[in-house]
Amino acid sequence: MDGASSATPGPAAAGVAGAGVPVRVIVLGKQGAGKGTQAARLSERYGVPHISTGDAFRAAVRSGSALGVKAKTYMDAGELVPDDLVIGIVREYLSGEGTGGFVLDGFPRNVAQAQALSDMLAPEHLDAVVNLDVSTEEVLHRLAGRRVCQSCGATYNVVDNPPQVAGRCDVCGGVVAQRADDTEEAIRLRLEIYESATAPLIDWYAKQGLVATVDAAGPPDEVAERVLAAVEGARR
Numbered sequence: 389m390d391g392a393s394s395a396t397p398g399p400a401a402a403g404v405a406g407a408g409v410p411v412r413v414i415v416l417g418k419q420g421a422g423k424g425t426q427a428a429r430l431s432e433r434y435g436v437p438h439i440s441t442g443d444a445f446r447a448a449v450r451s452g453s454a455l456g457v458k459a460k461t462y463m464d465a466g467e468l469v470p471d472d473l474v475i476g477i478v479r480e481y482l483s484g485e486g487t488g489g490f491v492l493d494g495f496p497r498n499v500a501q502a503q504a505l506s507d508m509l510a511p512e513h514l515d516a517v518v519n520l521d522v523s524t525e526e527v528l529h530r531l532a533g534r535r536v537c538q539s540c541g542a543t544y545n546v547v548d549n550p551p552q553v554a555g556r557c558d559v560c561g562g563v564v565a566q567r568a569d570d571t572e573e574a575i576r577l578r579l580e581i582y583e584s585a586t587a588p589l590i591d592w593y594a595k596q597g598l599v600a601t602v603d604a605a606g607p608p609d610e611v612a613e614r615v616l617a618a619v620e621g622a623r624r
Contacts, residue, residue, distance in 0.1 A: 410489035417520030420527035427493035436489035444481040475504040516622035517593040520604035
């Protein structure tokens with residue numbers, strides 16, 4: 389998934405006034421749109437957790453919870469985790485990590501999950517849904533160069549954001565490698581799944597006046613400025 393935190397938050401995220409503000413933001417976008425990177429920067433900016441489904445799944449598996457054990461059977465088989473399990477794991481995670489605000493990355497993935505999230509949050513509400521807009525050609529370019537830490541999940545790009553030491557994670561020192569599913573054929577398949585299942589979320593949230601579409605092309609710092617402006621605009 390595209391849900392791991394970027395290893396380098398960058399100037400748009402660090403040391404800015406406003407940390408600790410209890411914002412509730414979802415970051416949507418195609419694989420390779422930069423969701424993990426931008427979610428991590430928003431997390432740093434507002435002082436709230438960056439929560440990805442990958443984080444939630446790993447925490448559930450580590451805890452040995454009933455939901456984690458069930459989810460692991462699907463993950464080990466390379467199958468999609470069913471909605472009811474995903475929702476249950478995220479609910480557990482939010483009740484601990486996300487009670488004071490959050491930036492969600494990788495959840496919800498469809499309208500059913502979005503409705504469940506709305507029920508979880510009531511009477512609280514979302515502040516914004518940031519839709520990172522990027523072309524398929526740009527996604528293919530980015531993911532061809534994407535490398536992921538096998539230990540902590542930090543993401544890099546061999547062209548735009550390489551690790552300081554080749555093959556080693558800046559965060560934990562783990563091995564940085566290309567994902568097996570970052571081939572062009574696999575990427576195009578994931579994009580088709582996104583368009584059929586996740587893209588309708590944009591319409592669902594747009595009807596609630598929550599969507600802020602942001603041009604995700606360009607250097608991460610420039611995109612971060614656009615994302616922050618969109619969130620701040622939504623919160624006014």
